[in-house]
Amino acid sequence: MTSRMVAGAVLGAALFFVGAALADDAPKLAELSPSGADVCFGRVYDAAHLKVHPHQKVARIFFYHGHDPVSRPNEEPSSMSDAAYNGFLTTTVRGAKKPEWAAGWCNKEDLSDKASGIRCGMECDRTLASLKVDDKGRLILSNVQPDVYLDAGAEEDLGKAKYDEQALGREDDNFRLDPMPADTCKAEFSRIDPVDPALGAPLRERLKPDQPFCYGRDYDDAHLKSHPDQMTQSIRVFRGPIELASFAAGGDAANWPDGADIAISVTTRQKEAKVTQTYSCQGEADQWRCSASSKMSDFACDISQKEVFLKRGASGTMLLANPNNALAIVDLCSKMAGGKTTSDDKVYRLNPMPQSACTP
Template sequence: MTTSRKIAATAAAIVWVLALAGTVRADEPRILKELSPDGAAACFGRIYDASHLKTHPHQKVARIFFYHGPDPVSRPSEDPTDGLGSAGYNGFMTTTVRGASKPEWVGGWCNGQEEGAEKNAIHCGMECDRTMADVSLDAKGRLKVDAFDRYIYLDAGAEDELGKAEYERRALGTDDNGFLLERRPVADCKAEFARIAPANPALGDPLRIRLKPDQPFCFGRDYSAEHLASHPEQVTQSIRIFRGAAQVASFSARGDAADWPNGADLVVAMTTRKGGAKATQSYSCQGEADQWRCVATTAAGGASCDLSEKEIYLRRGANGTMMLANPKESLPLVDLCQAGSDTKSDDRVFRLEAMPQSACSQ
């Protein structure tokens, strides 16, 4: 099962608010002395040349790297642990097949074999009791990769869903096993894993670093008549999201700066295009991977209802902006206790600019 995380155009932005709901905090990986006698991360890899591939027509893998150590894939996140759910994985494999522009990868747990197994053999397993590979070092310190499953990047049951022909097409080649990888600098593995989803420099630091726990902030947008004319299903005329003096003081009194942004309170204020009605809503946030999940904390008019699914999501945008997603009618455009589930209007994703605090005064 692949684990790629992507955010692309606005049309795809709703995906990121759902895909990370079950994020697990990362545990410390166990470093095996067989692979790394000094206890540091270890890297092995091989890039096959054209002549090798020509003589091995049933080998699809053109590049293969194995990394033993902390998660090389995750970006600095909004979670204070910087973990994106590697769950203590200590083995990561990435392969690039012929003609592909980027690698596929898997992660799992590598442990020494039980008594009676081949000397120095290490079994690397994945979730759902699947095998990533069996690895061992040869006399020259090269990593032998065996028991490498051709279907490693396909989910269980995918054959029924895809059909046999497509399932085989997506699998690795019949000659993709028995790899022999050279030990390489750790930087080589990190560079290879970075090819999976290249970092966007325009995004800059995570929100938890850009926005300080002891400082207020204000982001917003006022939509022009031209924009609203071209988006007739958008209800929002203006929107502000902010932490003011009251929210900063509340976090100072009961929050933990080391755990920021968990427990951060903020307010969303909106003006609708229908009669210029104004509404505000308070939220409490938690860091989840590379986003903030903010759940509504009060219902309009003191109404009593379950607000646990009335949530918005925040992500850093390019060039200092903030992205806000509203997947389940969780903004104060409607009475949250009467709101439905999925947002039906054109008020699902907002790109907000930093504004002076005066623009967010209540």
């Protein structure tokens, strides 16, 4: 599993995301956009420049201030629109076919000081970039972090060699970008992998706070024979009366799916008895991040760091990712549950089922 900040990373996709929040009311900064219109700055470096800057990986860079130019369906609560991103960065490194991108909130560092610089912040109190417009109207974009597209803590997780390969270069922290038409930035962002229309609406729209659901799969002998390292024989992901009552008592429909409980039942080849575990979810980028909960049973360890991820699949299916042994196919407090999932139980493609198929 790559450590890049793209939502599909845990599901083997190419994007992990720092957020495609709704931005209909994204605030504008007069220094960047005196007229209040969306603005674009960019630069494409020629071979001569790159030759004399061997530690600069970035060959193309664009910064867009205004409404979201990416507009990818996301799983974050609709109430998050009040905190819309207004700064969007995209870069393409040497030899890459497509750009990467990140988004953040751009504001004056000191609102009381007109001469104050502009900082664009990201999730987890990280910095996207610092901004300044020079006397020729060019955007000076500095303080770009080498791990801007990576997860927090990626250097420790990946190791130095892999981190250096995926991070930006030593000379990728300071850029002078020229003003360009807004459509130029939109065209650059459109080079990012388009959303597959077969995926349909986000899970937060498909699944309702006050309605049950049931997804699952029963693996036949042919499948299990071709996947000898898969432990799971049957799996169900559902919300039933208990989960609905829990959300009705303490949840907020305006922040759906944050705080939603789900249950996951599994049977394995080794044990015919079904084991059910509860998880508490929150919307994050284009997935639900669901942490194991001890609401329904006692554990000898803290299981809150055990996480699975739900993501919409094509044609009404659901994808479940289990990158770090967070399903009850193993004892969640055992040594076997430590570290990454090594069995063939990492990703499941689940089909909608009648609610009766998920009866505990």
